[in-house]
Amino acid sequence: MTADLTSYGNEALPFVDSRIYSESSIFEEELQKIWKKVWLATVHESELAQPLDYRTLTLAREPVIIVRGSDNQIRAFLNVCPHRGNLIVRKPAGSLGVAEPSGNANHMTCMFHAWQYDSLGRCVDIPRQKQGYQDRLDKSQVRLTALPCEVAHGGFVWVSLDPAVMPLADFIGDAFGFMREELESEPLDIFHYHKAFIRSNYKLWHDTNSEFYHDYMHYFNRATSMMQKGYFDRHYTTFANGHCTVGSMEVKYDAYQGAGDRPLSFPGMPRNGWKMVDLFPGTTYNIRGSSLRVDTMTPIGPDLVMIEFRGIGLKRDTEEERARRIADHNTIWGPFGRNLHEDLLGITGQGVSMRPGTAPRRVLHGRRENLSIHDEIGMRHYYSEWARRVGRSPADPLGEGMAAE
């Protein structure tokens, strides 16, 4: 039997098979066919404000370093020494302007054998090169593996592990069209970073970010949004390559005791507005009035994901404005905020019920409400792209003829 890869199996009531969230073989395939092939939002450019600033990270298990070069251009490299494959830069962030015990300032130095690279990825020193390699290897032939890298869409550094990846502009399409003014009018600046390890599948977090029916879980959202005018007028728009957006409404923040109006905003953003962009395979931009939250994910295993949360404001913020944005952000989105804790509890519970080895189950993605806020088109659109890339039906991922019940 040949599965219709884009089919949800039951068009009357679409579902996915829970094993897309738990099977190790599917997870490994996702790393190869999705995470190593697409553009991924990584750090914000304000995390590398000065020449020689760097950030290290892991993309689909590959160690990566992002460096603002001495020429002020941001680049991404595999953070792996071409000599013996060791990790080169080990701190999460810093400046190459600081000398390391094994190497000179302005260089990335592999502490193992002190091979040194400049901020453009060129090897500038191989200790005792002539004695060891004679004329067989010269440092001019050695450089770090450069990765496709662009700064775009609000100053985020987008990186791909695939040297043949399609242009970022083609991958994103017009998904940021309705958020462009907020993101591109002036420089943005990071004020918040934290991360969470959650025993759940990464797609379940993206599912949560891609549907609003779970607002029933959040008292804050019920009070300030669901019970307010305009909530059910919010609509999804889908874009090529699995992305979608959710339109704005005016949130009544003062309907929650202790919260208040959010007079600060972003250029072009309606006062107390709320816009979201969900990007395949695991990034979400979420502007709620005064603060932009960007979620990025690092899948660790089928049942473990690291989620990084960033809070972003305007670079020109006064001290008072920045404090206001931070307070607004923390009300619901900080590690002690009202909503984030609840959202993370939600996917933790799914992680328990869909852990590897559990029986296949049908997980409904079937709400249809004319693409309005409780429609589940965001998830269905995502899994159409997922099916296209991994070559499996989300409803029948192992080709068993809809085994999940």
Place this chain on the structure above:
Amino acid sequence: MSGAPEAAVRDLIYRAALLLDAERFKDWLALCAEDFTYRIQTYSPEIRKQMTWLQHDMPGLRTMIEMLPRHNTDHGQLSRHVSVYAIALEDGGKEASATSSFICHRTMLDGINAHLDAGETQLFLVGKYHDRFRLADGRPLFRDRTVFLDTRRLDKGSHYPI
């Protein structure tokens, strides 16, 4: 050798920890002056900035506490182990400051898989309390608390003051 005001400050810090452990948040606030301010901060080596993760004045704390029953949580029981390291009297004994180290454990009830995890105690947070006090007639009240966290990976996070 510390005197009576220092002992009173130390006692207040420990009583606050017991009340917070017992989730007697209103009783905890009764140990605080009306102009009390509270914040949770940490430093991120990733973005190389100090961050504020929660900040409230007294009305804000009261509201936050009143709203807790309306929110879903994991019902983990937080237990604070506090060591008061340094107390300094200031302004002729009318003010004081203290630095304490704390470890906060979380004993699981639900939030993951209750059948497997309920009863397990996990290390949740490590950090320091930086407290300021106002003393009247030898009785101290909290005027300000900064909870400065070393721990930055809180995973599911929490709805409770630390």
